[in-house]
Amino acid sequence: MNAYLPLITAIDKDIEPMPVVISFLALQSSKNLFLENILPCKGLLDILVFRVAKNPKCLLTHIQRIYCCYQAQLGEELYGALVDLLIVLNKSGLAISRRMVSGAKSQLNEVQLKNLVRYLKDVNADSSLLSGNQYSLFHKGMVGTNQLIVHIEEKHQEIIDPLALARDFIEYSQIPEAQSVLEAAILEHPDRLELHEELLNLYKSTRNPRDFNRMYIELQDSGADVPDIWKLANAFFDDLSQHG
Numbered sequence: 224m225n226a227y228l229p230l231i232t233a234i235d236k237d238i239e240p241m242p243v244v245i246s247f248l249a250l251q252s253s254k255n256l257f258l259e260n261i262l263p264c265k266g267l268l269d270i271l272v273f274r275v276a277k278n279p280k281c282l283l284t285h286i287q288r289i290y291c292c293y294q295a296q297l298g299e300e301l302y303g304a305l306v307d308l309l310i311v312l313n314k315s316g317l318a319i320s321r322r323m324v325s326g327a328k329s330q331l332n333e334v335q336l337k338n339l340v341r342y343l344k345d346v347n348a349d350s351s352l353l354s355g356n357q358y359s360l361f362h363k364g365m366v367g368t369n370q371l372i373v374h375i376e377e378k379h380q381e382i383i384d385p386l387a388l389a390r391d392f393i394e395y396s397q398i399p400e401a402q403s404v405l406e407a408a409i410l411e412h413p414d415r416l417e418l419h420e421e422l423l424n425l426y427k428s429t430r431n432p433r434d435f436n437r438m439y440i441e442l443q444d445s446g447a448d449v450p451d452i453w454k455l456a457n458a459f460f461d462d463l464s465q466h467g
Contacts (some may be wrong), residue, residue: 303358
C-alpha cells in the first residue's frame with residue numbers, strides 16, 4: 224500500500240471563484256528524492272532548479288520545486304518558483320496555477336501575492352509583466368508555451384530517476400553532484416545494477432579511490448548484496464595504487 228504526503232491544502236475565496244478545499248498534489252513518501260535521508264532540502268532544491276532550467280516544460284519538476292520551497296519555508300525561493308511556473312504555463316493551466324498560488328499564499332508577502340493574483344485574474348495579462356526576483360529563472364524574457372501537455376496519474380506519479388539526473392549533472396561537468404545522487408540512490412535501491420555501473424565508472428574516470436573505498440565499506444555494512452563489479456573495481460584501484 225502506498226503512502227501519500229499532501230503538498231498544500233488551502234481554502235481561498237480570492238483566487239478561486241468559490242471556496243473550495245484544495246489538495247492538489249500527493250507525492251509518494253517512498254522511492255523519491257524528497258526523503259530527508261537521501262538529500263537535504265537545500266541540495267534537493269539545487270537539483271530541482273537545475274532540472275527546471277534544463278527542461279522548463281516538465282510540470283512535475285516545477286511542482287516539486289514549489290513543494291520543496293514550501294516545506295522549507297523559503298518564501299523568496301517559493302515566489303520565484305511560482306513565477307517560473309506561471310511563465311511556462313502562459314495561462315494554459317489556470318486551474319493548477321490558481322491552486323498553487325492559493326496553497327502557497329501563507330508563505331508569500333502581500334506584494335508577491337497581489338502580483339500573482341492580479342496576473343491570474345487578468346486574462347489579457349502577458350507573462351512578461353510578472354515581477355520576478357533573483358530566484359526566478361525565466362522572468363527576464365523566456366516565453367511560456369501553451370503547448371504544455373502533462374499527464375500525472377494520481378497514484379502513479381512520475382519521480383526523478385537518479386540515473387538520468389546523474390547523467391544530466393555529468394553532461395554539465397557537475398561531477399560531485401552526480402556522484403552524490405548515485406551514492407544516495409544505490410543505498411536506497413541496491414538492486415539497480417545500472418546505478419552501480421554508472422557510479423563505478425565515475426570513480427574510475429576521476430581516479431577517486433578515497434570515495435570508492437568509503438562507499439564500498441558503506442555498502443558492505445548495509446547488508447545489501449554487493450554486485451561483483453565492486454570487486455573488479457577494488458582490484459582496479461589496488462593496481463592503480465601500486466603502479467601510480
